[in-house]
Amino acid sequence: MDKKGKIYSVFTALVVVFIVFLEYNKPQKLNWFPSYAKHHKIPYGSYVFYEQLERTFSKDNIIDVVRPPFEFLTNDTVNGTYFFLNGKVLFDDAELEKLLDWTAKGNTLAITSGDISEKILDTLNLKTSVISNFNNFNNIFNLKLKNKNLDNNKVYRFKKANFLSHFSIIDSTKTKVISTVSNASKNDSIVKMQYVNAIKQDFGKGEIIINLFPQAYTNYFILKDENKDFTAGLLSYLNPEQPIYFDNYYKSGKKAAMSPLYVFLKAKELRWAYYIMLIGALFYIIFDGKRKQRAIPIVKPLRNQTLEFTRTIANMYYESGNHTDITQHKIQHFLEYIRTNLHLNTNTIDDTFIKNLSSRSNNTEEDTKALFRDIDTLSNSTQITKEALEKLNASIETYKSNNTWKTKI
Structure with missing residues (x-):
């Protein structure tokens, strides 16, 4: 470079x-995502609420549920309070029927969500609506508890919402009001119109608690001023001696595989x-990234074409019909093979040579004598046929093959 x-x-x-x-x-920008998840420390997580829940109630009585309610309630040993907390909790029909049947047996169904299934509202003769923000440009809402045993004159404020839901219609003969919400100006703590946003209603042998203000259980609300007292007042309606099944399935911020x-x-x-x-x-x-040197081409080594040349010459001899010369070459090549591989002198072909050759080549003396008779006959012939040449070649190859695979004694 x-x-x-x-x-x-x-x-x-x-x-x-x-x-x-x-x-x-x-x-870092503050994350206002409404997760309502117990492991989130963001403003709309419920880390602080879950931590206080473990302190208020027995830790052994708080059980996390990560399965759908329909699947979880197939276990007949489940008894206590089933607590749902999320921005939306929308059950399907079969799941809601399962939950209502379970509640009617003497259990508590607690749902805290701004958006709830219509069927459960119809079952309890409830209807919901949204609080108008007319003359409430700062989006400040006042919250009050209605329990006479608590400080029901104390007002709690919430500022981080464009709108809040409330119950527009309730069955006053069956429904107990837990808390209310209303608009408020920044400098005016006295309100004229209060809307119900949390109720309790008996259902069979059990009871259903519905709260339309899920922000009450978030980190931001609990840590703001004295709002923790409002959250504690909502929790006072739960039986601390029974198990609380804390739902982690209907959660916007639930953990997922990543x-x-x-x-x-x-x-x-x-x-x-x-x-x-x-x-x-x-x-x-x-x-x-560029190459600093041109790629070196691969040079293939020269092939040994001796064998191909030999085969070509042999084919020329064979096709021209010069069987006599091919026979002489074949005999000389066989004698060279004996001298090189079996280390015998081929100048004199006698009985001693036949005996030594048959012993070293793992062939019988009869086969050796028969081969050399054929060699002697063809060596003295001036005219050799194609069939005689092929027979000699087969005999020599068979004789040599015995020397390659038989084990010497």
């Missing part, structure tokens, strides 16, 4: 480091490490 390229590289690296420094020190890349992108440090790696790879491709 030349001097100019190095300057550009250093300048680019400094810019990247500066951008990373600014991003790292940038104030890919490794999601984990990298979620953590700021790992996210920037991943980005820097990609930027570094890009710079490598731009400045150092």
